[in-house]
Amino acid sequence: MSSSTSNLIALAMGVAIALSVPTDADAQSAPLSAQDSDPNVMGWMQGFPPPEDKIITQPDSVYFSFPRLRWSVCHLREFLPTKEISRGLGAPIPLIYPSPSDFADMRAEIDAVTFTPQNSNEEMTWEESLYANYTDGMLILHKGEVVYERYFGCLEEDGKHAIMSMTKSFTGLLAEIMVVEGALDDTALVRDIIPEIGDSAFATATVRQVMDMTTGVKYSEDYSDPNADIWLYSRAASPLPKPENYEGPDGYWEYLQQVEPEGNHGDEFHYKTINSDMLGWIISRVSGKAVTELAAERLWRRMGVEQDAYQTVDGTGVPFAGGGITAGLRDLARLGHLMLNEGELNGERLFPAEVVANISDGGDQSKFSGFSTIPDGSYTSQWWVFHNDHGAYAARGVHGQTIYVDPTAEMVLVRLASYPRAQNGFIDPTSLPAYQSVAEFLMSRN
């Protein structure tokens, strides 16, 4: 099985792949372009029924392999059981737009913004980067106003898109709110909150180490090794009925109870999704609420969002706190705006400003390494902090999804995407410098 196929299977089983550095072998194969792999061009699932070779079905190795994944990222609920993140029953609060002509002018100006990709000498325009990156949706807010909004591929303005590991930042934000509000002690040990964690390596980690992914826990994602932890995790997480002879853990939480140690807690940042699931369990135990319910109660019902979001679940009904959310582009922009505004939205305070300060200040950079596209970064409360001169920070998903908050430029940028490979190492070089250039462009305008 090829590495990328295995990655995709694992992903579809509900597992978010670690951001990793592309290998030479990966770089050699050239997938279809964004335009050629557009699901509407490919003709997936059109007709009643679609032609046989255009039907996308189970198993996950089919529906979540490129180019099919470009359709499936907008349709995960059609393959998997899910829980709702309810917006409640009230009226949405519309985003603010410039006049149509100003909006069109702004789009043209932004499309023409140029930048130099990482590891390259050739300039690229903003618009070119959207195709280079297999973008499905892009929305930019500047000083609270929508200055750019485009949809591609499977996504439309009333559609939704899988955000994969950006889900972690929902989980981390909810945890950080509970910490600042005093409901959760981030110096507590996991075993003091969840006694049945037993002998798991997580038992002796602090909540903060889980939040910042500095735990010393074994979790191998070597896809060529049939005994790698990723496979055990995938089988545990699958919502399909377990095979009769199955003896492994059932669901995320049983998996977490048998994690072995690797290294020391607190020593180093290691991007391992199981920390997010551990954190999801912690905040559910402490609050008495599922992460979907917490997200609805603390965020979605109070943000004036337009659409319910949803989250995939394992076979015991536990939402995938490390990667399971699907949501609308504009609603994710509302979340970014809430972060930029330090916890206030539509004139209402949703949580203390300290929550955002704790995140945007970043984690311990000395413990952060291994991400060549973010050399000075850190990771805290499940958010990526760039430590650049704009103080930017982000939620990031494995196919190029992001909520990118630039406090200096007063810019929030949301990107939904379906990059063929599950590796931000490929995606960042044409993304991060582009975001910086657009931020500078917006700052130059007023």
Add this chain to the structure above:
Amino acid sequence: MSSSTSNLIALAMGVAIALSVPTDADAQSAPLSAQDSDPNVMGWMQGFPPPEDKIITQPDSVYFSFPRLRWSVCHLREFLPTKEISRGLGAPIPLIYPSPSDFADMRAEIDAVTFTPQNSNEEMTWEESLYANYTDGMLILHKGEVVYERYFGCLEEDGKHAIMSMTKSFTGLLAEIMVVEGALDDTALVRDIIPEIGDSAFATATVRQVMDMTTGVKYSEDYSDPNADIWLYSRAASPLPKPENYEGPDGYWEYLQQVEPEGNHGDEFHYKTINSDMLGWIISRVSGKAVTELAAERLWRRMGVEQDAYQTVDGTGVPFAGGGITAGLRDLARLGHLMLNEGELNGERLFPAEVVANISDGGDQSKFSGFSTIPDGSYTSQWWVFHNDHGAYAARGVHGQTIYVDPTAEMVLVRLASYPRAQNGFIDPTSLPAYQSVAEFLMSRN
């Protein structure tokens, strides 16, 4: 396997059971009462994780067996893949309520309304009937105003509930709209619209025969017979990956292509769910849209509803047109109100009045038999017509769900329920006379 267990398995596989007359054996076993089987009393799925004996999981024989089904009817998406029926992005249009004190008075008055159940000499109050019937939600509109609204069991005002065979009435209404608007010829043969129906018994039926379930098609629901069609249908409809040695039809539409004849088209009404799936295919082929998309476009996006609805899908992504919808109580009341108002809602005409007239006039009573609780009834365009002195008609689901429209009383009543047995023959005796009594009460008040 007991008959009721098998029924429930089949149901959960996505099959709606025919309304049937209770047997003596069924009547002898006494399930837990509505109060004792309330999911909150039972403690299903409470805690993180819930106690082992309180977790509801796959397979369907677990999650959709009583008393667990009383929880699962509000949580189907957590077990099955689904497609959204989108409400769009606008603001909901609130229902109209009396003042809180008038509303409370009205509730007390309606709760005290009495009636005599079918086949009984003992009076029962309206409120007693709600428990006798395992009601999860009840809303009554009178002259467009909410006069009664209560939630029980798993349902809350921002929750949703499986409506099972009421789904058929969505499918039938969409078809009737297309017929009246001239997009669908109900005298056409199925094979002229869907050539690949091939030698199926459906090939030579007219669209109208499919709409009214007067086709002559073989579809046995003898659960004690392992070769009964219901099992083949269930396996075809299951969204789980097919077993490796599986050679049967995949999905609803492949199933329909191999249906055998039984009797003559047009002779008699036979309540067989496969007609609804055939109709779903027909309207999707003619419109080029999935039934979920049609329901959104013609109904949900234009009705000012509060919540998206959703519909379960088979393994090829085809929505279950015969039973797959889950929706909110108030939104279903909006649909009933749209019917009562003959196609107009919130000052907008959604479809011609003729659509409702065609339905409320009913089907051919001489072809209707076998339903002892509806002796004078008929079935047309997938709606039940009572031919009573109020001209009432209804959408009906197998665990007691209904949208009941009484044009004479200007009353719309929506009931969501999780009656232990999948047979309206048990439920109607304490429901239909109760609806009539409430209608008369409302008429007497002004």
